[in-house]
Amino acid sequence: MASTFLFRNAGKTIPLVAVIVLAVMLISGIVAMIDSIPLSIRTIYRYSQQMVGITPRGDPAQTPIIRDRIEKEAPVPLERVMVCRATGAQVRSIVGKWPFVVLGLAREDMTYYLDRMGSRGINGRLPETGKAEALISEPVARNLGLRKGSLLLGPVQDGAYSPEEVRVVGIADTDEWLMFTPIEYQRAHHFPPIDVLLVFAENLPDQAKLDNWAVKAFKGERAQVFVYQELERDTQDMFKILYKILNVVIATLVLVITLMMAMLMNIYQSQRLPEYGLLQALGYTRRQLLSRAFGETLVVVVGGWVLGLLVAYSLLLVVRAQLMTPQAFALDPLDRMAFIYTIPIPVAILAAGALTVWSRFRRFDPVSVVERRLV
Amino acid sequence: MIEARGAALLYHDHGREVYACRDIGLRVSEGEFLGILGPSGSGKSSLLYMLSGLKTPTSGQVLVDGIDLASLGDEARSRLRLERFGFVFQHPHLLGYLTALENVVLGASGSGDRLVEAENRLSRLGLGDKMHRLPHELSGGERQRVCVARALMGSPEAIFADEPTAALDHANGHAVVDMLRQERGGGALVMVTHDPSMLDGADRIVTLVDGCLGEAAVAARPGIEPGTC
Numbered sequence: 146m147a148s149t150f151l152f153r154n155a156g157k158t159i160p161l162v163a164v165i166v167l168a169v170m171l172i173s174g175i176v177a178m179i180d181s182i183p184l185s186i187r188t189i190y191r192y193s194q195q196m197v198g199i200t201p202r203g204d205p206a207q208t209p210i211i212r213d214r215i216e217k218e219a220p221v222p223l224e225r226v227m228v229c230r231a232t233g234a235q236v237r238s239i240v241g242k243w244p245f246v247v248l249g250l251a252r253e254d255m256t257y258y259l260d261r262m263g264s265r266g267i268n269g270r271l272p273e274t275g276k277a278e279a280l281i282s283e284p285v286a287r288n289l290g291l292r293k294g295s296l297l298l299g300p301v302q303d304g305a306y307s308p309e310e311v312r313v314v315g316i317a318d319t320d321e322w323l324m325f326t327p328i329e330y331q332r333a334h335h336f337p338p339i340d341v342l343l344v345f346a347e348n349l350p351d352q353a354k355l356d357n358w359a360v361k362a363f364k365g366e367r368a369q370v371f372v373y374q375e376l377e378r379d380t381q382d383m384f385k386i387l388y389k390i391l392n393v394v395i396a397t398l399v400l401v402i403t404l405m406m407a408m409l410m411n412i413y414q415s416q417r418l419p420e421y422g423l424l425q426a427l428g429y430t431r432r433q434l435l436s437r438a439f440g441e442t443l444v445v446v447v448g449g450w451v452l453g454l455l456v457a458y459s460l461l462l463v464v465r466a467q468l469m470t471p472q473a474f475a476l477d478p479l480d481r482m483a484f485i486y487t488i489p490i491p492v493a494i495l496a497a498g499a500l501t502v503w504s505r506f507r508r509f510d511p512v513s514v515v516e517r518r519l520v
Numbered sequence: 521m522i523e524a525r526g527a528a529l530l531y532h533d534h535g536r537e538v539y540a541c542r543d544i545g546l547r548v549s550e551g552e553f554l555g556i557l558g559p560s561g562s563g564k565s566s567l568l569y570m571l572s573g574l575k576t577p578t579s580g581q582v583l584v585d586g587i588d589l590a591s592l593g594d595e596a597r598s599r600l601r602l603e604r605f606g607f608v609f610q611h612p613h614l615l616g617y618l619t620a621l622e623n624v625v626l627g628a629s630g631s632g633d634r635l636v637e638a639e640n641r642l643s644r645l646g647l648g649d650k651m652h653r654l655p656h657e658l659s660g661g662e663r664q665r666v667c668v669a670r671a672l673m674g675s676p677e678a679i680f681a682d683e684p685t686a687a688l689d690h691a692n693g694h695a696v697v698d699m700l701r702q703e704r705g706g707g708a709l710v711m712v713t714h715d716p717s718m719l720d721g722a723d724r725i726v727t728l729v730d731g732c733l734g735e736a737a738v739a740a741r742p743g744i745e746p747g748t749c
C-alpha cells in the first residue's frame with residue numbers, strides 16, 4: 146500500500162529519489178577519489194612489505210657488521226639477505242610525482258626478488274650484468290608510459306638522473322611496482338657508495354616480526370631501518386588532517402542536502418494532508434497514517450540511497466577503467482569509507498521527514514479536510 | 521444506539537465564543553433513517569461530527585451503546601468509525617491515485633473478501649463497468665456513488681451523510697439518497713440536508729436553528745417545526 150502512491154505518482158517520487166541518488170553519488174564519489182591517494186601510496190610501495198631495508202648511517206663500513214648481527218640475532222628464520230644499491234626515479238600519481246627507488250641488484254638477486262613478487266614472467270629479458278639496462282614491472286610501465294627500449298634513467302631525465310642512458314630491456318608481469326638495474330652499474334656510476342641490505346623472512350607474518358625486531362634492535366644504532374608499517378603509519382598521519390577537512394566538508398554537504406530534502410519532504414507531505422485527513426475521518430488511526438507516511442519516506446530514502454550507491458559504484462568502475470587503470474592509479478569502487486560517509490544522508494533525511502510528518506500531524510483536524518477548509 | 525446528552529460544541533472565534541451546537545439531546549435508534557434539517561450555519565455538520573466521534577463535545581456527552589465517546593482514546597474512536605460507522609461527505613473526497621474499487625476497499629478494515637464486497641457494492645450502484653477508473657475519470661455523481669459504496673463497506677451500524685447531494689443535480693441527488701436508503705441493510709442513516717425533499721423516506725426529522733434542536737414528526741410534514749432554544 147505504501148508503494149502504491151509512490152509508483153502512481155512517479156512525477157513526484159522520481160525527483161525526490163533523484164536528489165538522494167545524486168547526493169549519495171557525490172559524497173561516495175568524492176570520498177572514494179580522495180581515498181584513492183593513500184590507496185595508491187600503499188599499492189606503489191607494497192613491495193616493501195616483503196622485506197626490511199637497512200642502510201648504514203654515516204659509515205659505509207657498517208653494512209657487514211649490521212648483516213652479521215641480523216643473521217645471528219633475527220627472531221625468525223631468514224630466507225635471504227641481499228646487498229643492493231639504490232638510486233631514485235619518479236612515478237606519477239593524481240597528486241603529482243612521487244619518488245620511487247631504482248634498486249641495483251645482482252642478477253641472481255633479481256631473479257629471487259621477481260619470484261618473491263609473484264612475477265609470472267618477463268616481457269623481454271633481465272638486464273645484463275654491469276650494463277646500463279633496466280627492468281621494470283608492468284604497473285610502472287603503464288604509469289610512466291614506458292615500453293621496451295624506453296629511457297628510464299638518463300643525464301637529462303628529470304628526477305631520474307644517471308650519467309648514462311639506462312633503457313628498459315624487460316617488463317616483469319607482476320602487480321608489484323619495481324625498477325631494477327644491475328648493481329655493478331650503480332656501483333660504477335651512482336652516489337652515495339653505500340651498500341643497502343634487504344632482508345627477507347620466509348613469509349609475511351614472519352616478515353612483520355622481523356620488521357618489528359629490526360626497528361627496535363637498531364634504534365639509536367648507526368643504521369636506518371625502512372619497514373612497510375612505517376609507511377602505513379606515515380600515510381595515515383599524512384591523511385589525518387585531510388580527513389578532518391573532509392569531515393567538515395561532508396558534514397556541511399549532508400546538512401545542506403538534508404535541509405533541502407526536509408523542505409521537499411515538507412512540501413510533499415503537505416500535499417498529502419488532504420489524503421491523511423480523509424483517511425483519518427474514515428477511521429484510520431493517527432498511528433496507522435504515521436507509519437504509512439514513514440513507510441513511504443523509508444522507501445524513497447532507502448531506495449534512493451541504495452540506488453545512489455549502485456550508481457556511484459558503476460561510475461567509479463568507469464572512472465577506474467577509463468582514467469585510473471591506464472596510468473596504474475589505484476581506486477577502490479567498493480571503498481568502505483565512501484560507503485560509511487553516505488550513511489548520514491538517509492538517516493538525516495529519514496529523521497527530517499519523520500519529524501515533518503509528526504509535527505504536522507500533532508495539530509491536525511480531519512474535519513478541516515472533509516469540510517474543504519483545507520485544500 | 522447513539523445518544524447525545526446535553527451535547528454542545530463551542531468554537532472560539534477571535535476571542536468570541538460561538539456555539540455551533542448547544543444542549544443537544546438526541547437518540548439515533550438502530551436502523552432508523554434520521555434527517556437533520558436546517559439552514560446554513562445552523563450547526564448541522566457540527567452535530568453530525570459530534571454524533572460520529574469526529575469532534576468531541578465541549579460539554580455534555582455522546583454515548584455509543586452507553587459508552588461515552590470522550591472516554592475512548594483516539595485509537596478506539598478511530599476503530600469505531602472504521603468498523604461500525606460509514607461516512608458520506610458533502611464533497612466526494614476520494615484518493616486521486618486509487619481506482620474507484622481501491623477507494624471503496626478503504627471503507628472497511630481487515631482483509632478477506634473486502635475486494636469482493638467492494639466489487640458487489642459498486643455493481644449494485646451501477647458502476648460495475650467503471651470500477652477500475654481513477655476518480656478524475658468519473659463524473660461528480662459517479663464519484664459520490666463511489667463514496668456511498670465506500671460508506672456501505674462492512675455493513676456499518678450507522679451511516680452519516682453530510683449533505684451528500686449538495687454537489688449534485690436533483691435527479692442525481694435523489695438517486696444517491698435512494699441508494700443509501702436501500703443498500704444500508706440494517707444500519708441507521710443519519711443525513712444532514714437543507715433540502716427537505718431529500719428526506720422523503722426519513723423515519724424522523726429534526727431541525728436545527730442556531731445550534732438548537734427541534735423535532736418534527738414525519739407525519740407533520742410539510743409543517744416541520746423549527747428548533748427552539
Ligand SMILES: Nc1ncnc2c1ncn2[C@@H]1O[C@H](COP(=O)(O)OP(=O)(O)OP(=O)(O)O)[C@@H](O)[C@H]1O
Binds near residue numbers: 533538540566567714
Ligand atoms: N472551526 C470553526 N471555528 C469557528 N467557528 C466555526 C468553526 N466551524 C464552524 N463554525 C461555526 O459554527 C457554526 C455551525 O457550523 P456548521 O458547519 O456546523 O454549520 P452547518 O449547519 O453545517 O452549515 P452548512 O449548511 O453551511 O454546512 C457556524 O456559525 C460556523 O461559523
Ligand SMILES: [Mg+2]
Binds near residue numbers: 565566682
Ligand atoms: Mg455543513
